[in-house]
Amino acid sequence: xxxxxxxxxxxxxxxxxxxxxxxxxxxxxxxxxxxxxxxxxxxxxxxxxxxxxxxxxxxxxxxxxxxxxxxxxxxxxxxxxxxxxxxxxxxxxxxxxxxxxxxxxxxxxxxxxxxxxxxxxxxxxxxxxxxxxxxxxxxxxxxxxxxxxxxxxxxxxxxxxxxxxxxxxxxxxxxxxxxxxxxxxxxxxxxxxxxxxxxxxxxxxxxxxxxxxxxxxxxxxxxxxxxxxxxxxxxxxxxxxxxxxxxxxxxxxxxxxxxxxxxxxxxxxxxxxxxxxxxxxxxxxxxxxxxxxxxxxxxxxxxxxxxxxxxxxxxxxxxxxxxxxxxxxxxxxxxxxxxxxxxxxxxxxxxx
Amino acid sequence: xxxxxxxxxxxxxxxxxxxxxxxxxxxxxxxxxxxxxxxxxxxxxxxxxxxxxxxxxxxxxxxxxxxxxxxxxxxxxxxxxxxxxxxxxxxxxxxxxxxxxxxxxxxxxxxxxxxxxxxxxxxxxxxxxxxxxxxxxxxxxxxxxxxxxxxxxxxxxxxxxxxxxxxxxxxxxxxxxxxxxxxxxxxxxxxxxxxxxxxxxxxxxxxxxxxxxxxxxxxxxxxxxxxxxxxxxxxxxxxxxxxxxxxxxxxxxxxxxxxxxxxxxxxxxxxxxxxxxxxxxxxxxxxxxxxxxxxxxxxxxxxxxxxxxxxxxxxxxxxxxxxxxxxxxxxxxxxxxxxxxx
Numbered sequence: 163x164x165x166x167x168x169x170x171x172x173x174x175x176x177x178x179x180x181x182x183x184x185x186x187x188x189x190x191x192x193x194x195x196x197x198x199x200x201x202x203x204x205x206x207x208x209x210x211x212x213x214x215x216x217x218x219x220x221x222x223x224x225x226x227x228x229x230x231x232x233x234x235x236x237x238x239x240x241x242x243x244x245x246x247x248x249x250x251x252x253x254x255x256x257x258x259x260x261x262x263x264x265x266x267x268x269x270x271x272x273x274x275x276x277x278x279x280x281x282x283x284x285x286x287x288x289x290x291x292x293x294x295x296x297x298x299x300x301x302x303x304x305x306x307x308x309x310x311x312x313x314x315x316x317x318x319x320x321x322x323x324x325x326x327x328x329x330x331x332x333x334x335x336x337x338x339x340x341x342x343x344x345x346x347x348x349x350x351x352x353x354x355x356x357x358x359x360x361x362x363x364x365x366x367x368x369x370x371x372x373x374x375x376x377x378x379x380x381x382x383x384x385x386x387x388x389x390x391x392x393x394x395x396x397x398x399x400x401x402x403x404x405x406x407x408x409x410x411x412x413x414x415x416x417x418x419x420x421x422x423x424x425x426x427x428x429x430x431x432x433x434x435x436x437x438x439x440x441x442x443x444x445x446x447x448x449x450x451x452x453x454x455x456x457x458x459x460x461x462x463x464x465x466x467x468x469x470x471x472x473x474x475x476x477x478x479x480x481x482x483x484x485x486x487x488x489x490x491x492x493x494x495x496x497x498x499x500x501x502x503x504x505x506x507x508x509x510x511x512x513x514x
Numbered sequence: 515x516x517x518x519x520x521x522x523x524x525x526x527x528x529x530x531x532x533x534x535x536x537x538x539x540x541x542x543x544x545x546x547x548x549x550x551x552x553x554x555x556x557x558x559x560x561x562x563x564x565x566x567x568x569x570x571x572x573x574x575x576x577x578x579x580x581x582x583x584x585x586x587x588x589x590x591x592x593x594x595x596x597x598x599x600x601x602x603x604x605x606x607x608x609x610x611x612x613x614x615x616x617x618x619x620x621x622x623x624x625x626x627x628x629x630x631x632x633x634x635x636x637x638x639x640x641x642x643x644x645x646x647x648x649x650x651x652x653x654x655x656x657x658x659x660x661x662x663x664x665x666x667x668x669x670x671x672x673x674x675x676x677x678x679x680x681x682x683x684x685x686x687x688x689x690x691x692x693x694x695x696x697x698x699x700x701x702x703x704x705x706x707x708x709x710x711x712x713x714x715x716x717x718x719x720x721x722x723x724x725x726x727x728x729x730x731x732x733x734x735x736x737x738x739x740x741x742x743x744x745x746x747x748x749x750x751x752x753x754x755x756x757x758x759x760x761x762x763x764x765x766x767x768x769x770x771x772x773x774x775x776x777x778x779x780x781x782x783x784x785x786x787x788x789x790x791x792x793x794x795x796x797x798x799x800x801x802x803x804x805x806x807x808x809x810x811x812x813x814x815x816x817x818x819x820x821x822x823x824x825x826x827x828x829x830x831x832x833x834x835x836x837x838x839x840x841x842x843x844x845x846x847x848x849x850x851x852x853x854x855x856x
Contacts, residue, residue: 177675184676185684192688328842332834334786336793336806340813340823348817349600355817452679456790460813470680471794474687482684489677 163505167498174494179229181490182483186225189479196271196477215271228268228483235264250277268480272473278484281469286488287368288358289454289465292388295381296450296457299389300396305439307393308400312435313427315405323397330394335453338387339460346383353379356462380463388457392446399442404435437507444500448493544771547847554843560836568630575624576612580801583619590614594821604818614821616811622822625803626829632792632804633785633833635715636722640784641777643723648730649766649773655731656738657761667735670728682721682787686796689717714799718788726784733776737769744768771848778841782834789830805830 197203197211212218216227235253238261242254252265267278303326311323333341347355359377360370370377407413408431416426458467466485473481548554567574589608595601608615613622655666689709709716741747742765750764791797792806800807805826812823 177672180672181675188684188688192691194691328835328838332782332838333831334782334789334834336786336789336809337827337831337834340809340816340820340827343813343816344820344824348820448677452677455679456793459794471683474683486677486680486684489680490675493677494675 167502170498170501174491174498175233177494178233178487178490182229182232182487183225185483185486186221186228189477189482190221192477194477196479198477215269228480231266231268232484232487233265235262237262247275247277250279252279252282267484270473270481271478272476272481278480281466281481282484282488283367284362285464285466285469287362287364287370288360288463289451289458289467290368291360291370292381292384292454292457292463292465293447293450295385296389296392296453297447299385300392300446300450302393303389304393304396305400307397308439309404309432311397311401312404312408320401324401327394327397330390330392330397334391335387335456336460338390339384339457342383342387343461353383355383358463358465384457384461384463387460388450388453391453392450395442395446396439400435400439403438404431407431407435410434433507437504440500440503440507444497447496451489451492544844544847548843551843551846553839554847557836557839557843560832561840564630564634564833564836567627568634571627571631575621575627577621577624579620579625579628579803581620583615585619586611586615587617587619588615588815588819588822589619590819590821598820598824601819601821613825614819616808616822617815620801622808622825625808626805626826629803629805629808629826629829630833632713632715632788632798632802633830636718636784636788637781637833637837639719640722640726641781643719644726644730644780645773645777647723647727649734651727652731652734652736653738653761653766656735657742657757657765659739663735667732670731673725673728676725678725679787679790682725682791683794683796685721685724686717686791689720690796710799713802714797718791718797721791722784722787726780729780730773730777734769734773737772738765741765741768775841775845775848778837778844781837781841785830785834785837 195212195217196215197208202208203211209218216224219227236251239259241256241261242251242263243249247269248266250266250269251263252267253263255262255264265279267282269277270281307323307326311320311327314320343355346353357380359380360372363371365371408427413426413430416430417423421429454465455467455470457463458465459471469481470485472478473485548558586606586608588605589611590598590601590605591609591611591614592607594614595605595607605614611621611623613626615621616625651666651670655663705716742760747760747764750760755763788797789804789806789809792804793810795807795810797806798804808826809823809830812819812821812826816823
């Protein structure tokens with residue numbers, strides 16, 4: 163198991179190298195630069211800006227420098243300096259006198275006083291809260307719906323659950339968002355139509371420090387809008403999988419030996435039916451994480467979405483690179499966790 | 515095949531007893547099942563209607579989608595004001611526009627009708643691109659196996675690590691600015707001309723196609739791997755069929771069912787991706803209407819003129835419903851485990 167995880171982590175480094183290379187190449191293949199303006203800047207200023215951000219170096223040197231800054235941890239005795247924009251690391255760990263500093267995503271081009279890490283510290287927590295809440299909504303709605311539908315197959319409960327499910331997959335965020343805003347935000351005035359209820363500092367770097375109605379009133383609509391589609395997929399998958407499992411021989415054995423129906427379902431059927439459900443959670447998490455972009459734009463939430471899109475139009479190279487790399491890390495780690503949970507749920511699977 | 519004793523009706527393995535039942539192909543059988551599924555029939559009918567609307571948009575729309583009438587901007591007919599009572603203080607009444615007019619005084623109904631063209635084109639081109647690339651890639655990988663398979667699937671794995679939506683956004687930004695002002699006569703110029711001729715759809719297709727084939731490739735590979743070990747493939751090999759013949763005559767027809775189902779179920783994803791890209795302004799070129807860009811415009815004024823967002827949103831939702839119904843029906847119709855149970 164340990165060796166498997168190490169191998170997967172090494173593989174992850176390779177994947178991230180390729181992802182960063184392709185993104186870097188694509189980004190720099192786009193004509194125009196971050197400092198192109200409607201009215202061209204004087205050449206001296208351009209030269210200074212390019213020198214300041216190392217844009218006049220050969221591309222391969224820039225790429226190498228970027229990888230060096232992001233991927234390699236640095237060991238120094240000097241503490242972090244908040245005023246130096248080129249020396250802002252996402253992870254700073256102090257051991258005795260020694261600082262371990264890792265992941266310097268560099269300065270942003272569009273706002274001169276912020277670094278990419280500043281955006282990650284202030285905006286990313288909001289996106290992560292939204293993504294996690296949507297995942298919670300998806301799991302809390304989807305799995306129970308699927309179980310009910312399967313246990314009461316071909317009854318009104320089944321049809322109702324599956325109608326909810328087909329509604330969920332058919333209504334994308336950009337449809338559900340405006341509809342929810344119109345119903346609950348504008349007509350009924352129950353919930354605020356835009357905004358987000360948490361501010362820094364965050365607990366553990368991304369959790370809101372105060373939970374309460376003031377927080378959830380902003381979060382309910384976006385989380386439902388984003389999570390409903392995934393809950394529908396989960397519901398259908400859980401239903402199909404549970405229906406298949408309850409027809410297996412070992413379920414018949416369990417019933418034949420006189421086990422209570424409740425125990426048959428909870429002990430024997432449920433865990434096995436979760437296997438395909440868990441495998442989809444990885445890609446689903448990935449979908450939700452990028453789906454937060456759509457939701458944030460629909461509901462006017464100050465998360466990563468807006469920054470990514472403006473960074474692309476502004477050619478803000480470090481923000482583009484940083485965002486794509488960070489999300490790629492999320493995806494790869496999510497898939498790794500799924501594979502490990504998979505092995506736990508299905509003892510026949512061994513990673514050696 | 516009405517003659518029960520004709521040779522065609524004698525199936526090997528059935529003891530030479532002529533089958534009294536009419537033999538049917540997989541597809542004929544599936545189609546019959548599909549017609550029995552009410553939801554799928556409704557979905558299919560809606561799609562046919564939508565196709566007709568898209569094709570005859572010029573005749574159905576009551577005015578051109580870009581025709582502005584600033585006097586009537588943000589106006590709405592009486593029935594819309596009754597439904598959306600909150601907008602009464604803001605909107606002027608104008609019954610010339612069946613669903614109201616947008617901020618530039620363009621008819622919402624006509625724009626929704628023309629918007630069907632974009633969504634449906636994506637709904638049909640998306641699967642074609644992803645099927646062609648994905649099936650070729652996946653079948654090569656699955657058929658040859660071993661080292662080839664390993665390398666090809668590692669490539670797909672790496673592409674999977676890309677956050678897809680972000681990648682599409684990046685690609686589109688790349689295309690849009692690379693092909694913005696090309697010199698006449700070059701390849702980029704041709705592409706940019708083609709794109710603007712299509713109202714900006716070409717690059718959306720490429721963006722979606724670049725990412726969508728990966729899932730299809732994985733699915734195809736899995737199916738090919740499972741099928742190529744079957745006896746009939748072995749039989750074909752023993753009589754000396756070529757690789758290509760085995761692939762196209764024996765394996766592909768056997769795995770096409772699941773692929774078609776997967777692709778049909780993926781269509782709503784393509785439609786919503788296009789809508790989202792138009793929503794953030796990377797989609798079709800204005801003033802070409804797309805439901806996504808209409809929802810985006812409407813969302814900006816949703817507090818005052820909710821009809822401008824709700825109607826295109828409904829159009830989009832109905833289309834997605836229809837494709838989901840049809841996809842579900844197709845899956846049930848083609849699922850071999852359900853065959854013969856009715």
